[in-house]
Amino acid sequence: QTSGSPGPFVPAKTCNTSGAFFGRKKIAPFITQARLISPRNKFLSGISDAFLDFVSRFFYNARTALLKKEPRMRKKTFLPLIMVLCLALAGTGHSQDGPAAPLRKGPPPDAKVLVFFVDSLRPDIVNNMVAENRLPNIKRLFFDQGLRFENFFTIFPSLTVPAYGAFLTGNWPDRSGLKAMSFFERFPTRKKNILKRIFRVREQFPRYYDLITDRDKAPEILKWNKAKTLYDYLGEAFHSTVVPIIPTLAPQAWPHLAANEVKRPHIITAEVREMIDDINGKYASRYMIPNQRAKVFMIWFNQLDTDQHETPDGQFSPQVQKNLENNDLWIGKIHDALVKESGGRRPYVVLFSDHGAYGGEHGIYNQPCYIGRDLFYKTLKMNVRGPDYAITYPGTDQESYVYIDNLGYGQARIFLPVADGISGNWERPNTFHELTHYGLGPNRKPVNLIRKLLDIDLKEKNEFPGTTDPHPVDLLFVKLSDNLIYVAKRRGPEALIQIENGNEKLRYRYKPVQNVSQNEHGVLTYDENPSEDPFGYLKDPKFRPTDASKFIREYHDGREWLEATHETAYPDAVAAVGRAFLWKPELAPLARSQDPDIWLSATSGWNFRTEDIKGTDHGSLVRSAMHSTLMISGPNIRHGVDSAPRHIIDVTPTLLHLIGYQGETQFDSTPIQGIYEIS
Numbered sequence: 001q002t003s004g005s006p007g008p009f010v011p012a013k014t015c016n017t018s019g020a021f022f023g024r025k026k027i028a029p030f031i032t033q034a035r036l037i038s039p040r041n042k043f044l045s046g047i048s049d050a051f052l053d054f055v056s057r058f059f060y061n062a063r064t065a066l067l068k069k070e071p072r073m074r075k076k077t078f079l080p081l082i083m084v085l086c087l088a089l090a091g092t093g094h095s096q097d098g099p100a101a102p103l104r105k106g107p108p109p110d111a112k113v114l115v116f117f118v119d120s121l122r123p124d125i126v127n128n129m130v131a132e133n134r135l136p137n138i139k140r141l142f143f144d145q146g147l148r149f150e151n152f153f154t155i156f157p158s159l160t161v162p163a164y165g166a167f168l169t170g171n172w173p174d175r176s177g178l179k180a181m182s183f184f185e186r187f188p189t190r191k192k193n194i195l196k197r198i199f200r201v202r203e204q205f206p207r208y209y210d211l212i213t214d215r216d217k218a219p220e221i222l223k224w225n226k227a228k229t230l231y232d233y234l235g236e237a238f239h240s241t242v243v244p245i246i247p248t249l250a251p252q253a254w255p256h257l258a259a260n261e262v263k264r265p266h267i268i269t270a271e272v273r274e275m276i277d278d279i280n281g282k283y284a285s286r287y288m289i290p291n292q293r294a295k296v297f298m299i300w301f302n303q304l305d306t307d308q309h310e311t312p313d314g315q316f317s318p319q320v321q322k323n324l325e326n327n328d329l330w331i332g333k334i335h336d337a338l339v340k341e342s343g344g345r346r347p348y349v350v351l352f353s354d355h356g357a358y359g360g361e362h363g364i365y366n367q368p369c370y371i372g373r374d375l376f377y378k379t380l381k382m383n384v385r386g387p388d389y390a391i392t393y394p395g396t397d398q399e400s401y402v403y404i405d406n407l408g409y410g411q412a413r414i415f416l417p418v419a420d421g422i423s424g425n426w427e428r429p430n431t432f433h434e435l436t437h438y439g440l441g442p443n444r445k446p447v448n449l450i451r452k453l454l455d456i457d458l459k460e461k462n463e464f465p466g467t468t469d470p471h472p473v474d475l476l477f478v479k480l481s482d483n484l485i486y487v488a489k490r491r492g493p494e495a496l497i498q499i500e501n502g503n504e505k506l507r508y509r510y511k512p513v514q515n516v517s518q519n520e521h522g523v524l525t526y527d528e529n530p531s532e533d534p535f536g537y538l539k540d541p542k543f544r545p546t547d548a549s550k551f552i553r554e555y556h557d558g559r560e561w562l563e564a565t566h567e568t569a570y571p572d573a574v575a576a577v578g579r580a581f582l583w584k585p586e587l588a589p590l591a592r593s594q595d596p597d598i599w600l601s602a603t604s605g606w607n608f609r610t611e612d613i614k615g616t617d618h619g620s621l622v623r624s625a626m627h628s629t630l631m632i633s634g635p636n637i638r639h640g641v642d643s644a645p646r647h648i649i650d651v652t653p654t655l656l657h658l659i660g661y662q663g664e665t666q667f668d669s670t671p672i673q674g675i676y677e678i679s
Helices: 024-037 049-069 075-095 123-131 136-143 160-169 194-198 217-224 230-237 254-261 265-288 303-308 318-341 371-377 432-436 449-454 548-553 558-565 573-581 585-594 648-658
Strands: 113-118 146-149 182-185 207-210 238-240 296-301 348-352 384-386 389-391 402-405 411-415 473-481 484-489 494-502 505-518 524-528 598-602 630-633 640-642
Touching (some): 113 648, 123 136, 136 318, 160 217, 160 230, 160 648, 182 402, 230 238, 254 265, 265 296, 265 303, 348 648, 371 402, 371 449, 432 473, 449 473, 449 484, 505 548
Parallel strands (some): 146 640
Antiparallel strands (some): 182 207, 473 484, 484 494
């Protein structure tokens, strides 16, 4: 469709240019037009897919027959016929007896969407600052004129790259393959590219990358895993600033703008990091708003997240909140500029965050637990590697080490050689038995790594005794098999997350247990524990099922678990942890190479940093890190608050619905329902 054409936007590459011109994708826009002409028409509102298919076949057969008689007949001959049909149908609705059922409005033709992505933004911070009249544009667009989703949640781990990957693809991590901020691979899972094969370039394994600093890796992983993104679906209709995942290092003209904005070109990388919000705002104003081809505009503001990591009060700090005040100014400028550029037409505006953050409230910042240095290096005498650090004992084999991905700081993924720290064997993750009897080399007793991690006690360095639990490891996860995950809490409760795939729909059961063990032959034993569980659901009054024990004994899908747990301390934890370890069938061979041996979630008040910095963080499973921001305003969007729980993967199908996209998609979700006003 071209600009100004009736009906939803369809990228050129999705248009059917074959003889079957009159497909559903061509008739649907005219049905939409007829509905707009007669919004109370019951008949049009109930037009089924079967009816559209019938009309499609009728016009195609008619055109085929006429073409045999008149070869020069063009498909445009039938466009008026289709419009006449739709208008005729529109007239039938007014003759029906009785009051028409209320119908919701929809998006206008040729709509555009502005998406403002404020990294790590907590919804409670927005609410507080709006109440203080410090965010006039956010108040105008979303509190006075928009719809706010008060129960919007991200994935686990609550980290930028995997969360934005879920948003960008509309897929859970099991389909995108983006599981964390760091990528670790024990052994090769794909063939080397042809140039490396020709020149016999050796690749060293295990290998690992920081997906933020190695900016080409995340798009490459999505491409490897055949996960389609917004920029794949929309092509030139998607225009973004620099964002966490982008197919090029930067949009065209962005580096030139950035170079002109910095004052110290000799340290341009460091200075750009400190000015990223203003550079992205200026890029959007100068280069994105005039873009007539774009339908979805993505603007990323990152300084709030950067500064909160280094500030004791985090997002509760007035200094950090100045970043959001600046973002608010840019939101107003960019929105008003697009309205002016569009001749007064209002775009849709979306404000969202990829995750929340924990710490900083009431002056309680997160304290560092350096598990690499203090446990694995000093206590267990192992070499340690991380995305941006390394600790090695002199004279030891530098290829024997434990890899700890602590990015985001509220989580840590641990990768170990099989069975023994000096085995050098990276062929698979360790079994539960091997982790509870882990070797440390000759003449040293094996250790139970599960208990070592859960029993870390930092009471001597705890700066908030009585307020912050001295045990920095809150939850520990181990994948026991493709459909079974072990969960342990620092104080003893254990559980098993069981996963079943019935009719291509994943369902999860959460089974509280105790005394879990596994022998050397892989036989798992445990006792059931009907009174206590790691997530605390059985004793949490905010766990919504009236019969908690009965609910837990049964399998439920992800939506049901979110609905049941969204008010608890660990919202969506069962399905979120399950999805973090899962792989879709086509990607299942990657599990042996890329699954962690152990995954940790930090206790509130602690993190897994490598520096002694007082700040706030994300990545963990606690509520404030999982709870994220989502608000929408624009034509026909109803005003107020939506209290239904929503997932981050719900956003992208909704965006494409707003612009009338009619192409094929592979989303794990559908557009959010009930967002429009009633006619």
